[in-house]
Amino acid sequence: MAAAALLAAALGGGLLLIARRYLSGAGRASRSAAAALMRGKTVIVTGANSGLGRATAAELLRLQARVILGCRDRGRAEQAAREIRAELGAQAEGGELVIRELDLASLRSVRSFCQRVLQEEPKLDVLINNAGIFQCPYMKTEDGFEMQFGVNHLGHFLLTNLLLGLLKSSAPSRIVVVSSKLYKYGEINFEDLNSEISYNKSFGYSRSKLANILFTRELARRLEGTGVTVNVLHPGIVRTNLGRYVNIPLLAKPLFNLVSWAFFKTPLEGAQTSIYLASSAEVEGVSGKYFGDCKEEELLPKAMDDLVARKLWDISEVMVGLLK
Ligand SMILES: NC(=O)c1ccc[n+]([C@@H]2O[C@H](COP(=O)([O-])OP(=O)(O)OC[C@H]3O[C@@H](n4cnc5c(N)ncnc54)[C@H](OP(=O)(O)O)[C@@H]3O)[C@@H](O)[C@H]2O)c1
Ligand SMILES: *[C@@H]1O[C@H](CO)[C@@H](O)[C@H](O)[C@H]1NC(C)=O
Numbered sequence: 001m002a003a004a005a006l007l008a009a010a011l012g013g014g015l016l017l018i019a020r021r022y023l024s025g026a027g028r029a030s031r032s033a034a035a036a037l038m039r040g041k042t043v044i045v046t047g048a049n050s051g052l053g054r055a056t057a058a059e060l061l062r063l064q065a066r067v068i069l070g071c072r073d074r075g076r077a078e079q080a081a082r083e084i085r086a087e088l089g090a091q092a093e094g095g096e097l098v099i100r101e102l103d104l105a106s107l108r109s110v111r112s113f114c115q116r117v118l119q120e121e122p123k124l125d126v127l128i129n130n131a132g133i134f135q136c137p138y139m140k141t142e143d144g145f146e147m148q149f150g151v152n153h154l155g156h157f158l159l160t161n162l163l164l165g166l167l168k169s170s171a172p173s174r175i176v177v178v179s180s181k182l183y184k185y186g187e188i189n190f191e192d193l194n195s196e197i198s199y200n201k202s203f204g205y206s207r208s209k210l211a212n213i214l215f216t217r218e219l220a221r222r223l224e225g226t227g228v229t230v231n232v233l234h235p236g237i238v239r240t241n242l243g244r245y246v247n248i249p250l251l252a253k254p255l256f257n258l259v260s261w262a263f264f265k266t267p268l269e270g271a272q273t274s275i276y277l278a279s280s281a282e283v284e285g286v287s288g289k290y291f292g293d294c295k296e297e298e299l300l301p302k303a304m305d306d307l308v309a310r311k312l313w314d315i316s317e318v319m320v321g322l323l324k
Contacts, residue, residue, distance in 0.1 A: 176233070
């Protein structure tokens with residue numbers, strides 16, 4: 001009995017390993033396309049202390065960029081920077097890691113982050129809007145916005161707008177926006193953007209990720225002819241800290257861990273499309289597009305609604321105080 005169970009477990013484990021190899025092969029194959037040297041380039045990555053942002057920052061450092069880690073917690077950012085340097089060893093030498101405080105749940109913090117960047121950086125080649133919060137209970141940002149919409153969309157909306165002048169003067173330059181396939185379940189319900197009438201955490205996340213795509217398309221339209229491009233991506237399902245608010249029953253945890261180990265991408269695999277859009281010559285001049293696994297993908301009509309995109313832009317400008 002015990003032997004049979006052991007055999008089954010070994011077989012199952014073997015199959016999982018093969019599946020994992022096979023699946024992650026796709027992630028790795030696309031890597032070579034992304035490996036453009038970034039020496040002399042300055043890149044900002046938001047949420048760079050964890051998960052995809054951390055992997056993106058590490059890879060850009062390896063490509064010799066000056067990487068500014070925009071993080072809300074200095075301690076966690078310093079730890080991530082130490083770990084990245086230790087992992088890369090001599091490969092970290094051509095680039096630079098710089099930590100700057102950025103809390104996207106505070107417009108004041110976004111403003112002071114940008115002020116410092118504008119003072120200190122003569123140019124900015126790439127902005128990667130990566131930070132995100134997923135399915136948290138109902139919470140509000142410092143300025144009273146629903147947290148997921150506030151951080152994932154509005155914080156990055158203000159950040160990008162305040163850095164746009166520097167990006168333009170540094171052209172050709174790029175903006176990369178990290179969205180999610182879950183945008184499909186979202187809707188821009190203008191009558192309740194703060195979820196004061198009702199809050200559904202799944203809907204809130206999807207809405208914020210749909211907003212990321214609409215923002216990208218409207219911004220691409222506004223940036224035509226400036227030499228600044230903006231593209232949006234979904235990373236796939238990646239093993240990160242994003243699920244911190246999701247409760248998995250204690251008994252289901254081992255199974256979840258096994259499935260995530262076998263089938264989820266590693267952060268480095270998940271970060272490939274961000275790295276590709278930030279660095280590859282293949283996407284030079286490409287703007288307003290949606291990518292997955294380093295390839296352009298189709299969007300649902302709701303993500304291509306230019307009227308909704310424009311209305312969301314106008315309302316966002318008022319919400320973050322760019323227009324009074
Ligand atoms: N993992 C996936 O399967 C998946 C799938 C689709 C899309 N995405 C997207 O990928 C992006 C990165 O997520 P991840 O999976 O790498 O998750 P993660 O490991 O939780 O990393 C998220 C990062 O965002 C930061 N962040 C959260 N709130 C912030 C705030 N108010 N101000 C500044 N930074 C803040 C976090 O900082 P702290 O460490 O300080 O909390 C962390 O550095 C997100 O936009 C997410 O929506 C992920
Ligand atoms: C919450 O939103 C999700 C996705 O938008 C939807 O599938 C689900 O039915 C909603 N739940 C409730 C209780 O309305």
